[in-house]
Amino acid sequence: MxxxxxxxxxxxxxxxxxxxxxxxxxxxxxxxxxxxxxxxxxxxxxxxxxxxxxxxxxxxxxxxxxxxxxxxxxxxxxxxxxxxxxxxxxxxxxxxxxxxxxxxxxxxxxxxxxxxxxxxxxxxxxxxxxxxxxxxxxxxxxxxxxxxxxxxxxxxxxxxxxxxxxxxxxxxxxxxxxxxxxxxxxxxxxxxxxxxxxxxxxxxxxxxxxxxxxxxxxxxxxxxxxxxxxxxxxxxxxxxxxxxxxxRYDEIMARRVAIWNRYHEGLKALESDGKLQRAFVPDYVEHNGHMYNIKLPTDRIRTGLVEYLKQQGIMAYICYVPLHSSPMGLKLGYRPEDCPVTEDCGARVLRMPLYYDMTDADVDRVLEETDRYLRSAL
Ligand SMILES: Cc1ncc(COP(=O)(O)O)c(C=O)c1O
The missing domain is CATH 3.40.640.10 (Type I PLP-dependent aspartate aminotransferase-like (Major domain))
Known part of the structure; x- marks a missing residue:
């Protein structure tokens, strides 16, 4: 798990x-x-x-x-x-x-x-x-x-x-x-x-x-x-x-960034093959390894991947549901089309597991299962 x-x-x-x-x-x-x-x-x-x-x-x-x-x-x-x-x-x-x-x-x-x-x-x-x-x-x-x-x-x-x-x-x-x-x-x-x-x-x-x-x-x-x-x-x-x-600031930061880098390297081939978009870091930023996210081609593929990973005992998370099109956002008078990029990303972005005690073998297992699912589904 x-x-x-x-x-x-x-x-x-x-x-x-x-x-x-x-x-x-x-x-x-x-x-x-x-x-x-x-x-x-x-x-x-x-x-x-x-x-x-x-x-x-x-x-x-x-x-x-x-x-x-x-x-x-x-x-x-x-x-x-x-x-x-x-x-x-x-x-x-x-x-x-x-x-x-x-x-x-x-x-x-x-x-x-x-x-x-x-x-x-x-x-x-x-x-x-x-x-x-x-x-x-x-x-x-x-x-x-x-x-x-x-x-x-x-x-x-x-x-x-x-x-x-x-x-x-x-x-x-x-x-x-x-x-x-x-x-x-x-x-x-x-x-x-x-x-x-x-x-x-x-x-x-x-x-x-x-x-x-x-x-x-x-x-x-x-x-x-x-x-x-x-x-x-x-x-x-x-x-x-x-x-x-x-x-423990430095050791926690170093481990999180190492996991982040392992995901980033391990997903390169899937990105080159057009099966996902990897996390992006602008050149003016040094990040803290907080989260590794990917963007899938469609909402359906994301849902399928989440389900498949769950069956393998891996918990990935969809992160934010856009606020403007949530029940509260609609009550405030917003419509889904008001923020089209948010709406699109909200349906396709997926956050991978990432925590200090995660081993390299854990990361590799997430990578293998993600690869297996996306190569069969797409
Ligand atoms: C962007 C953002 N703002 C605010 C919060 C709220 O932080 P807290 O859970 O400490 O209240 C979170 C928590 O996940 C968050 O991701």
């Missing part, structure tokens, strides 16, 4: 979690939260980083920090997880769906300007499969029109765009440390922003709208309600888990 994903947990994770439990401090912002900030700042040179309870809530915090209001418009791809859009829909801002590139499956920057109206306030872009968007172009458009850029980097921690890490590319960056991501704390995430002017308010929003963090720091002796907010601060026990994962 080759699952789609499996978390990597070693004695180090167990030891750090046990240590966090011993401290008698189970809520957030304790010893391990501070240690994680040190790791992230050292490795990526982040100016301001706050852990959150999920990637989803990091995206919600960005919507609060940018003061999105009812009827504001936000340009966003439809080929993403519901969280990217729910984040600002909760503020009653409206999604304006932007179609994607047929190779990276990221937002097509050339379409953004055509979607801007006087109500547009922000662009939520998504780094699909750990591949950063063309951030120079997106930031340039945002600057010209006075828009916020929020990068949904749930999948792209450790990837670079023109040599710069995600987290350094947009006004706000939101990461996920969910079990399915490269570095996991079970459920968790982080919001990162370069400009320190957001820090005080972000800490208040994360603590139910109060200045509780200032009390914990000993700066004031009682806490007060200052702003809108929610419970976005994760337990220090989960931060201990993430600390251990980040201590």
């Amino acid at each position: 080759i699952p789609f994903n499996k978390a990597t947990v070693t004695e180090l994770e167990a030891a750090c979690v046990a240590d966090a439990l011993q401290t008698g401090r189970l809520s957030g912002d304790g010893k391990y939260t501070a240690k994680v900030y040190e790791q992230l700042k050292q490795r990526f040179d982040f100016n301001n980083v706050l852990l959150t309870t999920s990637g989803t809530t990091a995206l919600e915090m960005a919507a609060l920090l940018t003061d999105l209001e009812p009827e504001d418009e936000v340009i966003v791809p439809s080929f993403t997880f519901s969280s990217t859009v729910n984040a600002f829909l909760l503020r009653r801002a409206r999604p304006v769906f932007c179609d994607i590139h047929p190779d990276t499956y990221n937002m097509d920057e050339s379409l953004i300007e055509g979607l801007i109206t006087e109500k547009t306030r922000a662009i939520y872009c998504v780094d699909y499969a750990g591949i950063p968007c063309d951030m120079d172009r997106i930031n340039r458009i945002a600057d010209e029109h006075g828009l916020f850029v929020i990068e949904d980097a749930a999948q792209s921690i450790g990837s670079t765009y023109k040599g710069k890490y995600t987290g350094k590319l947009a006004e706000f960056t939101c990461f996920s440390f969910h079990e399915t991501k490269n570095y996991a704390m079970g459920e968790g995430g982080a919001i990162v922003f370069e400009d320190g002017k957001y820090l005080d308010r972000a800490e208040i929003i994360r603590e139910k709208g109060t200045n509780r963090r200032q009390v914990l720091k000993g700066w004031v002796d009682k806490y007060t309600w200052y702003d809108i907010g929610s419970s976005f601060l994760p337990s220090d026990v989960l931060a201990a888990l993430l600390y251990a994962q980040l201590e």
